[in-house]
Each structure stands twice: as C-alpha cells, then as structure tokens.
C-alpha cells in the first residue's frame with residue numbers, strides 16, 4: 001500500500017530519516033539515541049513528512065513525522081495520551097489519509113491489532129481466524145480450518161477452535177486477535193496498546209509470547225503504548241512522540257538482549273531515563 005497525499009515541502013527521499021536520531025541527550029549503556037535501522041535497505045514502513053489535522057482543530061495532531069521501520073524491526077511508539085499515537089498508526093494502516101506527507105508500506109496492507117480483541121461473538125475462535133483467512137483469499141474450508149488450527153497453536157491456544165469469545169479469558173481473546181492478525185500473512189504488524197486492558201501477569205506472559213512470535217516470524221512490528229516499561233521490555237527501538245503537535249521528539253535503540261523481563265535492572269534504568277523525557281514533553285505542553 002502506498003498512500004501518497006499532498007507532499008509537504010520537504011523531499012521525502014532526502015528527509016525520510018530526518019525524524020530519527022534527533023535525540024541529543026545521553027543514552028545509557030543499553031539504550032541510546034539512535035540512527036535509523038532502515039538505512040541498510042528498503043523500509044517495511046516509511047513515513048515521510050507526515051502531518052495530520054482534523055477539521056475544526058487549529059493545531060495539527062501530527063506535524064512533520066519522519067519514521068522508517070526496517071523489515072523485521074520491532075519499534076515501540078511512546079507518548080502521552082492524546083499525542084497522536086493511534087492517529088499515526090491509523091495512517092500507517094491506511095485507515096485514514098495524512099493531510100501532508102506520504103506513508104508507504106510496500107508489502108501492502110499491514111495487519112492490525114487493537115486494545116479490544118473485537119472478535120465476532122457469534123463466531124468461534126477458529127471461525128474468527130477463518131474469516132481473516134477467507135479475506136486473504138484462502139478459499140478451501142478444510143484448508144482454512146487447518147491454517148486456523150495452526151495459528152491457534154502458534155499463540156498457544158491449541159484446542160480452542162470451537163470456543164466462542166465469551167468462553168475465553170481476556171488474555172485468550174487477545175491471543176485469538178493476534179492469531180487473526182497473523183492470518184493476514186502481512187510482514188507488518190501494527191499493534192495499538194493491545195495488552196493495556198490485561199492484568200500485569202497476563203501482560204507479562206503475552207510480552208513473552210509476542211517476542212517469541214516476532215523472533216519466529218521476522219515481522220516488522222509497530223507497537224503503540226504509553227507504558228514506558230512495556231516499550232523498553234519489547235522494542236528494539238523506542239520512539240517518543242511529543243504532544244500538540246505530535247513530532248518525533250527522541251529515539252532510543254534498546255540493546256538489552258531478549259528475553260528481557262519487565263523487572264530487569266537494565267529495563268528499569270532505561271525506563272527511568274525515557275520517563276524523564278516523557279515528563280518533559282508533557283510539562284512542555286502543560287498537561
């Protein structure tokens with residue numbers, strides 16, 4: 001998918017990486033303001049000079065965002081509530097169009113996962129996934145069932161094909177939603193606070209599962225959160241957005257080896273540093 005709307009004055013090619021590496025503050029030993037990973041090859045997602053204004057609002061929500069995500073990269077988008085994280089994700093998903101700039105996802109429409117599992121309650125877990133497979137063009141019923149079973153297995157829900165959403169816990173529903181997203185077979189997965197409604201232990205388990213799947217599949221993941229620890233626990237790169245308007249304020253490359261745990265000292269230390277920057281961004285905008 002390539003969404004090309006009126007391009008901002010800047011040249012997309014020259015400026016594609018301009019929003020990265022803007023950080024000048026010191027990094028820790030494990031995380032540092034970063035150079036873009038996408039420089040090595042074609043990006044899985046390329047956001048160039050993107051601004052977004054909604055009708056009736058004087059200030060743009062997003063202003064001049066440049067962000068490249070490399071194939072197979074795990075990027076966490078962090079920012080205060082209302083800074084435009086979901087807006088940016090929706091633009092990448094092709095659900096909305098930028099007011100200026102370009103969004104390119106060369107592989108086609110990305111897979112999406114939200115805070116709510118949004119499963120059809122009258123369909124079983126397997127059928128919910130089967131629907132995504134049908135949209136993908138898998139026409140044979142038996143083939144779809146086998147693939148849905150395989151995906152349920154992948155998210156550790158073997159034996160849940162015939163369960164309806166109300167028979168599953170919140171964490172299990174999110175696993176089904178993840179399997180459904182994987183059913184799209186897109187190399188890009190966009191996640192908007194997918195674990196925010198879960199309890200800490202379930203979230204912890206799903207963090208582990210997500211990293212395992214990411215390592216196994218080589219997906220590029222853009223993960224939105226306002227939880228700094230979660231961002232550092234998961235991401236290879238953490239991108240902090242400012243508010244009013246949303247801009248890339250700073251980035252950190254997270255070199256802490258996986259598997260990480262949310263309570264790891266290195267995760268905690270980098271989280272403290274990033275939280276301080278987040279606080280500054282919030283206070284700068286009087287929130």
Ligand SMILES: Nc1ncnc2c1ncn2[C@@H]1O[C@H](COP(=O)(O)OP(=O)(O)OP(=O)(O)O)[C@@H](O)[C@H]1O
Pocket residue numbers: 054055061079080081082083084085086087088226
């Ligand atoms: N369709 C829309 N029409 C008008 N304003 C919108 C629309 N969508 C989002 N906004 C505004 O854009 C701003 C950013 O919203 P967005 O949902 O992207 O924030 P967010 O960073 O995802 O916040 P949160 O962390 O609370 O989910 C908000 O002020 C919101 O009111």
Ligand SMILES: [Mg+2]
Pocket residue numbers: 085086087192
């Ligand atoms: Mg949001």
